Amino acid sequence: MVKWTEEERRIVREVWEKVDIDEIGEQLWARALIVYPWIERYFGTFGDIFTTTAILNNSKLAALGKIVLRGLDTAVKNMDNIKPTCASLSRLHYEKIQVDPDNFRLLAECITISMACKLKAELNPQVQATWQKFLSAVVEAMNSQYK
Amino acid sequence: MVQWSDFERATIQDIFSKINSDFVGPAALSRCLIVYPWTQRYFGSFGNLYNADAITSNPKVAAHGKVVLAGLEKAVKNMDDIKTAYKDLSVLHSEKLHVDPDNFNLLSDCLTIVVASQMGDAFTADVQAAFQKFLAVAVASLRKQYH
Numbered sequence: 001m002v003k004w005t006e007e008e009r010r011i012v013r014e015v016w017e018k019v020d021i022d023e024i025g026e027q028l029w030a031r032a033l034i035v036y037p038w039i040e041r042y043f044g045t046f047g048d049i050f051t052t053t054a055i056l057n058n059s060k061l062a063a064l065g066k067i068v069l070r071g072l073d074t075a076v077k078n079m080d081n082i083k084p085t086c087a088s089l090s091r092l093h094y095e096k097i098q099v100d101p102d103n104f105r106l107l108a109e110c111i112t113i114s115m116a117c118k119l120k121a122e123l124n125p126q127v128q129a130t131w132q133k134f135l136s137a138v139v140e141a142m143n144s145q146y147k
Numbered sequence: 148m149v150q151w152s153d154f155e156r157a158t159i160q161d162i163f164s165k166i167n168s169d170f171v172g173p174a175a176l177s178r179c180l181i182v183y184p185w186t187q188r189y190f191g192s193f194g195n196l197y198n199a200d201a202i203t204s205n206p207k208v209a210a211h212g213k214v215v216l217a218g219l220e221k222a223v224k225n226m227d228d229i230k231t232a233y234k235d236l237s238v239l240h241s242e243k244l245h246v247d248p249d250n251f252n253l254l255s256d257c258l259t260i261v262v263a264s265q266m267g268d269a270f271t272a273d274v275q276a277a278f279q280k281f282l283a284v285a286v287a288s289l290r291k292q293y294h
Contacts, residue, residue: 027272030272031272031275033272034272034273034275034276035272035275035276035279052272052273055272056272109256112260113259113260113263113270113275116260116263116264116270117263117264117266117267117268117270118267119264120264120265120267121264123260123264125177125178125181125182125199125202125203126181126199128178128181128182128260129181129182132182
């Protein structure tokens with residue numbers, strides 16, 4: 001189990017409170033698809049994702065981004081139980097959606113970069129280090145049901 | 148040889164003309180030392196790196212951050228042949244400095260976050276994709292002379 005200091009818990013909570021889930025969630029998948037285009041393979045049922053404009057205006061992507069960040073919100077509220085919290089999601093991504101788990105890390109990077117754009121200097125080095133430790137724990141939990 | 152679209156060329160030129168090089172270089176290097184502490188092993192002669200405050204206010208770290216950014220500016224001026232422009236730098240990092248080339252990716256990540264924080268909403272997905280492609284080419288060029 002991941003060990004958290006009081007300071008780390010405080011930092012994760014405080015930085016997450018500053019995140020507007022709807023605002024960042026809406027553009028999250030657009031960012032991932034544009035920066036890492038091979039991810040398109042998972043979005044065959046999402047309609048038009050073939051141009052930058054289409055990606056940026058795709059309402060299914062926007063909705064999914066908010067779902068992902070709400071999932072992250074649950075992890076923030078369960079920092080001592082991230083693995084069990086994510087277990088069924090991990091199984092879903094492995095068995096049903098068949099996502100290459102490397103992509104969890106890429107999406108995590110997009111989340112951090114989106115936060116950097118909004119929070120700017122508030123995402124200082126110490127906050128970044130702690131936030132990345134938290135995201136690594138989530139990524140590991142998402143990997144946990146893969147065999 | 149790397150192919151650059153007009154958008155990518157213009158975006159990279161634009162980023163480097165807008166960022167404050169005196170700030171970005173030092174900020175990225177100190178962030179790297181804080182977020183990925185094992186990278187401190189290469190800076191034994193830099194004095195006090197014992198905590199985030201010491202690293203952020205260390206003048207040798209700041210000076211070296213500027214050197215790193217100047218190196219990237221050289222790549223911007225030689226975008227069509229970064230490999231040749233970086234040949235000596237690559238030999239230096241391999242044979243003299245003995246830097247594990249995986250660390251180039253860590254510094255790239257920190258550079259991306261610092262530039263994202265500086266540019267805010269202007270660091271759109273397209274801009275991020277172009278910037279990350281540029282950094283990937285710079286990193287590949289730095290790795291080229293390793294054997």
